[in-house]
Amino acid sequence: MASPRESKGSTKIAVPAPIEQKSRRTRNSTRPPPAPKNGRQFDPQVFLDTIGEGRKALLFPNKQTIMAQGDPADAVFYLRTGKVRLTVVSKDGKEATIGILSDGSFFGEGALAGQSLRMSSATAMTDCAVLRIEKKAMVDALHREHTLSDLFVAYLLTRNIRYEEDLVDQLFNSSEKRLARALLMLAHFGKEGIPESVIPKLCQETLAEMVGTTRSRVSFFMNRFRKLGFIDYAGGAEGGLRVHSSLLNVVLHD
Amino acid sequence: MASPRESKGSTKIAVPAPIEQKSRRTRNSTRPPPAPKNGRQFDPQVFLDTIGEGRKALLFPNKQTIMAQGDPADAVFYLRTGKVRLTVVSKDGKEATIGILSDGSFFGEGALAGQSLRMSSATAMTDCAVLRIEKKAMVDALHREHTLSDLFVAYLLTRNIRYEEDLVDQLFNSSEKRLARALLMLAHFGKEGIPESVIPKLCQETLAEMVGTTRSRVSFFMNRFRKLGFIDYAGGAEGGLRVHSSLLNVVLHD
DNA sequence: CTAAAGATGGTCACGTTTGCACACTTCTAC
DNA sequence: GTAGAAGTGTGCAAACGTGACCATCTTTAG
Numbered sequence: 265m266a267s268p269r270e271s272k273g274s275t276k277i278a279v280p281a282p283i284e285q286k287s288r289r290t291r292n293s294t295r296p297p298p299a300p301k302n303g304r305q306f307d308p309q310v311f312l313d314t315i316g317e318g319r320k321a322l323l324f325p326n327k328q329t330i331m332a333q334g335d336p337a338d339a340v341f342y343l344r345t346g347k348v349r350l351t352v353v354s355k356d357g358k359e360a361t362i363g364i365l366s367d368g369s370f371f372g373e374g375a376l377a378g379q380s381l382r383m384s385s386a387t388a389m390t391d392c393a394v395l396r397i398e399k400k401a402m403v404d405a406l407h408r409e410h411t412l413s414d415l416f417v418a419y420l421l422t423r424n425i426r427y428e429e430d431l432v433d434q435l436f437n438s439s440e441k442r443l444a445r446a447l448l449m450l451a452h453f454g455k456e457g458i459p460e461s462v463i464p465k466l467c468q469e470t471l472a473e474m475v476g477t478t479r480s481r482v483s484f485f486m487n488r489f490r491k492l493g494f495i496d497y498a499g500g501a502e503g504g505l506r507v508h509s510s511l512l513n514v515v516l517h518d
Numbered sequence: 519m520a521s522p523r524e525s526k527g528s529t530k531i532a533v534p535a536p537i538e539q540k541s542r543r544t545r546n547s548t549r550p551p552p553a554p555k556n557g558r559q560f561d562p563q564v565f566l567d568t569i570g571e572g573r574k575a576l577l578f579p580n581k582q583t584i585m586a587q588g589d590p591a592d593a594v595f596y597l598r599t600g601k602v603r604l605t606v607v608s609k610d611g612k613e614a615t616i617g618i619l620s621d622g623s624f625f626g627e628g629a630l631a632g633q634s635l636r637m638s639s640a641t642a643m644t645d646c647a648v649l650r651i652e653k654k655a656m657v658d659a660l661h662r663e664h665t666l667s668d669l670f671v672a673y674l675l676t677r678n679i680r681y682e683e684d685l686v687d688q689l690f691n692s693s694e695k696r697l698a699r700a701l702l703m704l705a706h707f708g709k710e711g712i713p714e715s716v717i718p719k720l721c722q723e724t725l726a727e728m729v730g731t732t733r734s735r736v737s738f739f740m741n742r743f744r745k746l747g748f749i750d751y752a753g754g755a756e757g758g759l760r761v762h763s764s765l766l767n768v769v770l771h772d
Numbered sequence: 773c774t775a776a777a778g779a780t781g782g783t784c785a786c787g788t789t790t791g792c793a794c795a796c797t798t799c800t801a802c
Numbered sequence: 803g804t805a806g807a808a809g810t811g812t813g814c815a816a817a818c819g820t821g822a823c824c825a826t827c828t829t830t831a832g
Binding site: 420434517 | 609633638674682686690
Binding site: 773774775776777778779780781782783784785786787788789790791792793794795796797798799800801802 | 803804805806807808809810811812813814815816817818819820821822823824825826827828829830831832
């Protein structure tokens with residue numbers, strides 16, 4: 265982990281530290297934590313208990329690094345709540361976003377395949393509740409708990425499909441289409457079938473990293489989309505960006 | 519499957535059909551089939567038996583389609599021997615190769631994640647021995663057999679890592695570097711630490727599909743690599759291409 | 773054996789897409 | 803207000819894809 269501190273930390277510190285959550289199954293047992301919104305039936309609290317030793321519940325404030333590229337890879341993470349961005353930095357300093365994870369996702373799984381160093385960094389995009397599971401504990405739990413291994417396999421499959429889609433997107437589509445696709449996927453993040461929705465806040469630099477192009481290109485296309493009425497900045501100054509899905513879809517299907 | 523015929527087939531037919539292999543554990547039991555060369559300990563014959571109903575051993579001759587994009591996805595494949603190419607065709611007819619699998623790999627796993635149609639095609643690049651496992655049989659076997667689920671999870675993790683690397687490659691590198699990387703990975707296919715090796719046979723069109731660029735670009739860079747002594751056509755007319763890994767590496771690290 | 777058809781590879785001209793550097797605007801802190 | 807940082811718009815040169823043409827080699831049909 266980038267800064268594996270578990271202390272409570274004082275009010276203001278340079279790098280905010282994650283806060284360890286104690287497992288308190290007895291307390292608050294009348295109101296279990298809400299299940300992930302991904303449509304999976306799964307109680308992370310049960311998960312926590314079945315893994316036994318070698319796991320730790322952590323809280324990361326927004327923008328904090330959960331793991332950093334190059335760190336030793338000795339554990340797997342499970343995202344209970346929040347959103348996390350996965351990024352890679354190239355040898356010559358370019359940065360790319362290879363995924364945005366929502367709750368119910370695992371990350372850092374490369375460790376289980378024998379990767380000894382992290383190949384990417386994970387950063388909290390919101391306040392995040394995370395489970396940190398030692399590699400060995402994870403392997404053991406996968407053998408013991410069918411519920412867990414089912415969940416894990418399902419996640420790996422989904423992630424595989426997403427990587428495949430992203431790769432194909434890169435191979436086939438121009439940056440304009442890729443940007444359109446990224447905006448659409450952000451708009452539908454969680455909700456389905458909504459004709460237009462508002463994306464919280466996202467600077468062009470971040471969009472560029474996600475799409476795999478430069479910020480200037482994003483600027484260019486965003487203006488184009490705006491002139492064509494595919495998006496608008498109705499939100500005002502707070503960065504709220506409204507996406508008209510049906511219109512943007514035209515870009516994709518050209 | 520593209521043409522799910524299981525009959526032996528006559529000597530000459532328009533579309534060659536896969537040949538079903540009967541499981542004969544009793545016969546030839548003195549000499550079990552060789553294990554995959556991937557460094558995994560695994561006897562596909564045992565695998566075959568533990569799955570029970572719902573699996574079928576098939577033989578596909580070189581160049582035959584094992585599954586086709588758009589087909590219903592009702593089974594998973596396991597590649598016992600041979601090499602398989604995964605390709606995707608875009609709406610406007612462009613073709614891309616998203617992976618080359620060697621023995622010990624699974625494919626068509628998307629079915630397990632609920633994909634009802636194949637998102638890619640799988641074509642035999644050599645004569646291939648393949649296990650076709652019904653979706654339900656696979657799910658059951660994953661629950662029963664730890665050896666299998668370990669193997670499957672390990673495969674998914676490796677594949678994930680590979681997709682991630684390929685995606686990052688696309689995001690960061692120019693087509694020249696991507697071509698260099700593709701050649702290097704082909705050269706190291708199976709063997710490690712060999713300073714120079716020969717790639718079997720591969721037309722520029724295929725290379726272009728793998729790298730994600732056009733054939734004319736591949737031709738251009740191949741000539742450049744040749745002039746710089748990074749590769750040579752020593753093999754002669756049979757298409758043998760010799761790759762000098764240490765030299766080509768220079769391209770990557772620029 | 774030979775001619776025709778097909779596949780592969782080298783090259784080029786042209787228009788498009790892309791990344792980079794720089795100029796500009798908006799926001800924020802003091 | 804002013805300085806600096808963060809975010810945004812734009813011109814231009816390099817990288818790229820497209821489509822074409824031709825040479826070479828292989829395969830097929832007769």
